[in-house]
Amino acid sequence: MKVAIQGIKGSYHHQVATVLFKNPELIECSTFDQLTTAVSNNSAGTGIMAIGNSIAGSILPNYGLLNKNRLHIVGEYYLNIEHQLMALKGQTIEDIIEVHSHPMALLQCQTFFRKYPKIKLVETDDTAAAASRIAANKKKGIAAIGSSTAASLYGLQVLSKNIQETKNNATRFVVVSKTNKKINQPNKATINFTASHEPGSLAKILTKLGELHINVSKIQSVPIIEKPFLFSFVADLEFENLQQFKEAQLEIGILVESMKILGVYKSHTL
Ligand SMILES: O=C(O)C(=O)C[C@]1(C(=O)O)C=C[C@@H](O)C=C1
Missing domain, CATH: 3.40.190.10 (Periplasmic binding protein-like II)
Structure with missing residues (x-):
């Protein structure tokens, strides 16, 4: 595959x-x-x-x-996600002037770097690529943030362990x-909908989901690019069986302005 x-x-x-x-x-x-x-x-x-x-x-x-x-x-x-600070063997944190990583990884380790204000944080394509470039070019003074797998794969030394803000990251x-696969016994769906600009329109949709015993595990407003400052909502819905979701589709179908099903799938928990 x-x-x-x-x-x-x-x-x-x-x-x-x-x-x-x-x-x-x-x-x-x-x-x-x-x-x-x-x-x-x-x-x-x-x-x-x-x-x-x-x-x-x-x-x-x-x-x-x-x-x-x-x-x-x-x-x-x-x-x-547990982030490690890694560099060439023999380097210490005092030698480091730049730290390279994916922007999301950098965001997850901000508190750690407050102790090292002289270190410049540089955004790169991904955590492993940052590690591999340090190893391939034998770059002294530069460290990467990434997984312990990346450190051992590219032969780098871990200077500081688990530098993300909290343990539970x-x-x-x-x-x-590209194609919509039919999943056996799904219990989660992601929908993208727009609500009319009337007081209570979003509340009515959420109330209806509650009445149908569907849990909204996340709701995210997303900009509609063609219409400045108008938003659609992407909601992750949790249910027990597909029938329950199908009913919700019908019931909230009449409350939304437009709706697209992004996926119906099996949930995963940590
Ligand atoms: O750079 C990587 O290793 C990635 O897989 C990207 C990525 C992300 O996009 O958030 C994945 C997980 C972590 O949150 C940090 C970076």
């Missing part, structure tokens, strides 16, 4: 790919845009894409990419596909 990921071997996306697929053939992409394009032009059969993190929040542009490329969510995975990844 060709699986598009953001990043290279040793990235967190790679970790998720190895958990979800047997011997995945990786299509390594340096941006989320490339990842979703690879799935939509069939260079990859499926893609794994981070959509949010428990410390740094939603990766908002990725909602837009799902929409633009008309991709379906066919699964999800929560990965516990997790990233949610969605599994995306």
